[in-house]
Amino acid sequence: MSPSPRAIVLLSGGLDSATTMAIARSLGFEIFALSFAYGQRHAAEVEAARRVAQALGAAQHIVATIDLRALGGSALTADIPVPRDRSDAELGSDIPVTYVPARNTIFLSYALGWAEVLDARDIFIGVNALDYSGYPDCRPEFIAAFERVANLGTRAGVEGHGFRIHTPLIQLSKPEIIAQGRELGVDYGLTLSCYDPSPSGAPCGHCDACQLRKKGFASLGMRDPAIRD
Amino acid sequence: MSPSPRAIVLLSGGLDSATTMAIARSLGFEIFALSFAYGQRHAAEVEAARRVAQALGAAQHIVATIDLRALGGSALTADIPVPRDRSDAELGSDIPVTYVPARNTIFLSYALGWAEVLDARDIFIGVNALDYSGYPDCRPEFIAAFERVANLGTRAGVEGHGFRIHTPLIQLSKPEIIAQGRELGVDYGLTLSCYDPSPSGAPCGHCDACQLRKKGFASLGMRDPAIRD
Numbered sequence: 072m073s074p075s076p077r078a079i080v081l082l083s084g085g086l087d088s089a090t091t092m093a094i095a096r097s098l099g100f101e102i103f104a105l106s107f108a109y110g111q112r113h114a115a116e117v118e119a120a121r122r123v124a125q126a127l128g129a130a131q132h133i134v135a136t137i138d139l140r141a142l143g144g145s146a147l148t149a150d151i152p153v154p155r156d157r158s159d160a161e162l163g164s165d166i167p168v169t170y171v172p173a174r175n176t177i178f179l180s181y182a183l184g185w186a187e188v189l190d191a192r193d194i195f196i197g198v199n200a201l202d203y204s205g206y207p208d209c210r211p212e213f214i215a216a217f218e219r220v221a222n223l224g225t226r227a228g229v230e231g232h233g234f235r236i237h238t239p240l241i242q243l244s245k246p247e248i249i250a251q252g253r254e255l256g257v258d259y260g261l262t263l264s265c266y267d268p269s270p271s272g273a274p275c276g277h278c279d280a281c282q283l284r285k286k287g288f289a290s291l292g293m294r295d296p297a298i299r300d
Numbered sequence: 301m302s303p304s305p306r307a308i309v310l311l312s313g314g315l316d317s318a319t320t321m322a323i324a325r326s327l328g329f330e331i332f333a334l335s336f337a338y339g340q341r342h343a344a345e346v347e348a349a350r351r352v353a354q355a356l357g358a359a360q361h362i363v364a365t366i367d368l369r370a371l372g373g374s375a376l377t378a379d380i381p382v383p384r385d386r387s388d389a390e391l392g393s394d395i396p397v398t399y400v401p402a403r404n405t406i407f408l409s410y411a412l413g414w415a416e417v418l419d420a421r422d423i424f425i426g427v428n429a430l431d432y433s434g435y436p437d438c439r440p441e442f443i444a445a446f447e448r449v450a451n452l453g454t455r456a457g458v459e460g461h462g463f464r465i466h467t468p469l470i471q472l473s474k475p476e477i478i479a480q481g482r483e484l485g486v487d488y489g490l491t492l493s494c495y496d497p498s499p500s501g502a503p504c505g506h507c508d509a510c511q512l513r514k515k516g517f518a519s520l521g522m523r524d525p526a527i528r529d
Binding site: 133187219229 | 362364365366367371401402403404405406408409410412413414416417436437439441442445446448449450452453454455457458
């Protein structure tokens with residue numbers, strides 16, 4: 072039996088990335104999970120990533136410290152208030168203030184570097200073009216452009232072993248993502264998607280990310296197991 | 301008089317990036333210099349970047365700490381010996397072991413994030429396709445692909461204010477680079493290109509980078525002012 076091919080999975084510890092990791096595993100990949108500590112106001116997100124990586128059986132999980140805070144410019148890394156209880160019309164209508172400059176470009180670049188070191192050719196990222204239409208770096212054309220960078224900018228790409236950026240959630244609705252994750256055994260009680268968790272790591276229940284999750288579970292007739300309210 | 305447009309310059313503190321910064325300044329840009337501390341074996345490179353940024357009048361210089369060491373895989377970040385005194389045939393004949401996985405992709409991603417925060421649209425990088433033909437991420441087609449990522453993956457790009465990645469050295473020989481820098485007043489005694497400097501920050505004189513510099517100065521009938529031997 073040949074060994075499983077390796078894949079890098081970008082793992083924030085949120086609902087989407089946990090589902091993405093479960094999908095990568097179901098496709099037969101050995102999972103190398105990559106998270107980032109990037110000046111978030113709370114370390115709770117990294118703790119959620121550790122829980123998820125362990126529960127879903129990552130071969131390795133690394134948390135790379137990156138210095139996005141030095142660049143400024145976002146509610147997730149600077150002192151701009153996170154919006155609460157926005158209406159459906161507001162959600163996804165524009166580029167949110169929680170947008171981090173070039174974030175997915177930076178995250179994918181690290182994933183590419185690690186993939187090259189591990190001799191992996193597959194990178195999974197849980198971007199979603201429906202719920203997060205306001206983020207330019209969640210669109211299919213961005214992902215295709217990055218895949219081209221990966222194949223032109225690396226030794227492995229030049230030698231003809233093409234990289235592939237997998238985006239299994241890109242066209243799924245939140246209820247579809249949750250339904251697929253539940254089939255694959257994801258424990259969503261371990262995940263944390265909140266932009267503004269409490270010091271103890273509990274989700275706020277009111278930011279855009281919490282609202283999207285709650286609506287997703289509600290439309291399946293369920294409560295979000297991570298939100299207690 | 302309108303204010304100068306802003307440009308991000310990737311500044312390693314070496315000969316090429318110092319020349320690139322001088323060129324960007326000569327084109328009328330206000331310079332925001334970006335360096336990285338990424339697990340180099342010596343901090344001397346960052347010190348050289350500080351000297352150059354100050355001497356050439358950067359409006360701001362930031363040193364972002366990034367965690368390439370966690371990814372492993374290169375003589376510049378891991379414990380693989382740096383090659384010494386390679387022949388001309390060996391220099392540039394293949395991808396060197398000093399290649400850092402996805403390095404320029406990661407560096408350009410950070411530059412892009414900072415550019416977006418600063419409302420800058422111009423990023424300068426001192427890549428060179430002649431001397432460093434072995435590095436896939438120094439080629440024009442890689443740079444073009446990254447420019448596309450920049451314009452698809454950011455709010456500013458989506459809103460139609462296109463980013464431009466400038467590579468003023470890409471087709472220049474080392475003597476041409478040095479001649480241009482001297483015309484623009486670059487003090488190459490401040491720069492450090494060495495892959496394996498001494499603990500005090502002196503270049504080794506024997507690694508690929510030192511050899512390329514020495515040959516460049518020699519072909520102009522000069523000694524490299526940074527190398528004392």
